[in-house]
Amino acid sequence: MAKRGFNLVLISRTQSKLEALQKELEDQHHVVVKILAIDIAEDKESNYESIKELCAQLPITVLVNNVGQSHSIPVPFLETEEKELRDIITINNTATLLITQIIAPKIVETVKAENKKSGTRGLILTMGSFGGLIPTPLLATYSGSKSFLQSWSNSLAGELSKDAIDVELIISYLVTSSMSKIRRSSLMIPNPQQFVKSTLRSVGRRCGSQERYATMTPYWAHAVYQFVITETFGVYSKIVNSINYSFHKSIRIRALKKRPQDRLKRNRIIVLEIVFIQYIYIYIYIYKKSMAYVLYLLMYQYIHIWPY
Numbered sequence: 014m015a016k017r018g019f020n021l022v023l024i025s026r027t028q029s030k031l032e033a034l035q036k037e038l039e040d041q042h043h044v045v046v047k048i049l050a051i052d053i054a055e056d057k058e059s060n061y062e063s064i065k066e067l068c069a070q071l072p073i074t075v076l077v078n079n080v081g082q083s084h085s086i087p088v089p090f091l092e093t094e095e096k097e098l099r100d101i102i103t104i105n106n107t108a109t110l111l112i113t114q115i116i117a118p119k120i121v122e123t124v125k126a127e128n129k130k131s132g133t134r135g136l137i138l139t140m141g142s143f144g145g146l147i148p149t150p151l152l153a154t155y156s157g158s159k160s161f162l163q164s165w166s167n168s169l170a171g172e173l174s175k176d177a178i179d180v181e182l183i184i185s186y187l188v189t190s191s192m193s194k195i196r197r198s199s200l201m202i203p204n205p206q207q208f209v210k211s212t213l214r215s216v217g218r219r220c221g222s223q224e225r226y227a228t229m230t231p232y233w234a235h236a237v238y239q240f241v242i243t244e245t246f247g248v249y250s251k252i253v254n255s256i257n258y259s260f261h262k263s264i265r266i267r268a269l270k271k272r273p274q275d276r277l278k279r280n281r282i283i284v285l286e287i288v289f290i291q292y293i294y295i296y297i298y299i300y301k302k303s304m305a306y307v308l309y310l311l312m313y314q315y316i317h318i319w320p321y
């Protein structure tokens with residue numbers, strides 16, 4: 014956005030990272046960058062007051078609700094620690110809503126003042142996820158929080174279209190980042206630069222989210238994956254749920270490997286996992302031998318085994 018000449022307000026948790034990025038953007042793109050370091054998981058009134066103060070005198074046309082947290086590793090819902098559960102809901106939902114309540118009126122005001130002379134429109138982008146698109150066992154709280162954003166963002170889109178503000182939910186599969194803990198990019202897993210480039214190029218287009226109002230799946234490989242799932246089994250189907258469960262269970266096993274106290278538990282899970290996967294494979298090959306199933310199986314193997 015700085016490259017396109019936007020002045021920016023960056024809000025996140027770590028002051029040092031913000032300062033480094035501020036300097037880089039100001040030096041490279043000659044825009045004004047304001048920063049604010051707050052821990053939004055604390056859910057304090059003073060955090061929101063600081064945002065209000067910082068933005069009080071600024072004309073604002075774009076809000077990007079990017080902040081998000083997932084589970085540290087896939088975990089059964091019944092074993093999810095209360096702090097993790099509360100942080101996910103506070104960061105992904107409460108903070109996103111409260112920040113939008115502060116910034117959206119400023120966008121309405123700015124667009125009203127500028128729209129007549131320059132045709133300016135406002136834009137509110139919110140990061141959704143495949144976790145919200147498809148119910149995701151072992152990431153249940155994260156999945157629910159992102160699914161919440163789908164309905165909320167779409168509803169807001171309906172309310173703000175009369176004010177010349179486009180509200181869009183962005184759906185993404187994995188991207189390399191500290192949250193996903195994936196370092197190596199691949200055809201299916203872009204790096205953040207590739208993802209942001211495709212997002213900014215796609216504003217106003219649905220790409221992989223053809224059937225969803227005010228929603229886009231901008232990265233091409235994610236769009237194809239979404240298309241295959243929605244047009245074959247459907248996002249709420251049992252088979253997609255089972256495959257997703259087995260995928261996240263295998264991630265959990267790999268994460269637990271690092272904890273010696275969980276070694277015994279892990280061995281039992283591995284046996285179950287092998288039996289479960291073999292069962293699915295046999296079922297697919299013997300009883301459902303259609304091109305869609307074979308294609309899905311191949312994509313599943315490629316996507317889920319390749320990055321690790």
Ligand SMILES: NC(=O)c1ccc[n+]([C@@H]2O[C@H](COP(=O)([O-])OP(=O)(O)OC[C@H]3O[C@@H](n4cnc5c(N)ncnc54)[C@H](OP(=O)(O)O)[C@@H]3O)[C@@H](O)[C@H]2O)c1
Pocket residue numbers: 024025026027028030051052053054055079080081082083104140141142143185186187188189190191192193
């Ligand atoms: N990566 C993926 O595979 C993926 C897939 C689908 C959707 N998404 C969504 O994309 C968005 C960005 O994810 P990401 O992978 O880029 O995550 P990330 O690397 O962890 O970055 C998250 C950003 O949010 C800030 N942040 C996190 N917790 C915060 C808190 N408590 N208070 C203030 N700021 C906080 C971080 O600041 P600090 O760096 O200072 O901590 C960082 O700038 C999220 O909404 C996520 O759900 C990601």
